[in-house]
Amino acid sequence: MTEDQDTTIEALKSRVKSFCEARDWDQYHDAKELAISITIESAELLELFRFKSREEMRQMFEVPDSREEICDEVADVLFALLRFAQLYDIDVVTEFNRKMAKNEAKYPVEFARGSNKKYDEF
Structure with missing residues (x-):
């Protein structure tokens, strides 16, 4: 078994919350700052593959x-x-499943399989 199989998203959100509260970081974490952080950290990941x-x-x-x-x-x-999801009470699994249902409708297998076209190009 891996930790992915044994750990809930709620447990991860709780760990993030405790970490940030112990450092008094709530004052720095609002939606804009966290959205910026998500973008910056994603760009740092992308940079590794440039x-x-x-x-x-x-x-x-x-x-x-x-x-x-x-x-x-x-x-x-x-x-x-x-952290974004924890602070703004976003149920990640619920929202992921909701969005996947939208994606399944936008990208039906019969059109999307093996294609990199955007949904409005089918």
Whole structure:
């Protein structure tokens, strides 16, 4: 079993909340600042892959130091997203499932399979 299988999103949100409250960071975390953080952390993840070929990217996941760097950025993105959801009472699973239902309607398998077209291009 992995921790992904054993850990709830609510547990992660609680850990983020405790971490931030212990540091008195509520005063710095509003919707705008957290949305900026999500974007910045996502850009830092993207930067790791800039100008890399598919082969170079594949290798990055096999080298422990570069894999750790990637995982650190993924964790930073998740932290900012969880903090946003925690502060603004967003049920991540409910909203994810709601959005996936919309995506399934926008991208029916018979049109979207094997295609990178946007839903309005079908």
